[in-house]
Amino acid sequence: MMHTEPGVFGAISHPARRRMLDLLVDGDRPVNAIAENFEMSRPAVSQHLRVLLDAGLVTEQRHGRERRYRLVPERLEPVRDWIAHYERFWDDNFARLRRHLEKSTEQ
């Protein structure tokens, strides 16, 4: 299955998942060390981690009984590049501004 970028944006749209990523910026962590930062149930934590896994934002390793999570920072590049999409937003608008001015000065 190919990761689609919308998955990345959807994955970071939840504050709990952003906080999980923040925690992993400092290094790999086992699931317990992640869960202790949240007041939600363990299944809820696992569900959020699953979304991050599916988006390719984290990977999971098993060491015996322990599961450790690691951030995949490259996956956040499209997010860092979001300003480029705002640039396109303005360029599209200014193309419309140009047409607006042509239209309104013709009359």
Place this chain on the structure above:
Amino acid sequence: MTTKTIRRELKFPQSPAAVWRALATSEALADWMYPNDFEPRVGHRFTFRVPPDPRAKFDGLTVHCEVLRCAPPSELEFTWVVGDGWLDTRVRYRIEADGDGTRVLFEHSGFKEDQAFHGAEFGWKMMHGKLAKTLEKASGGAALPSPVSDNPALKA
């Protein structure tokens, strides 16, 4: 924290007065941007209402603005705030005569890294699906981490 600014220099054959009317009247802004309740006076608070687009699963959104400077026909500046303040930026136009036409110096400033992070969902929605295509293209040949679904550790 460092902030980023979008800058554009635009040239128009029309007069500064015509360009000012296009940038600083509610009717004109509704034509080339979005429905709004703009008024050309400092301190006026207004919104741009970006309409929903069901095909792109976009719910629409409201951009909150306040006029900071209004000096016809040469300078217009307003705030550009989205969500509960996570995107707190400013838009500024400076308008100059340029021969028979007009030069507009545009700046949208105040983009912060953390805004990008927390506002990514908006950035995504804002582009009405255009982003999807761009990103698909961008990631087409890129080396991505191996899909997690292939990771044997994940199989129950």
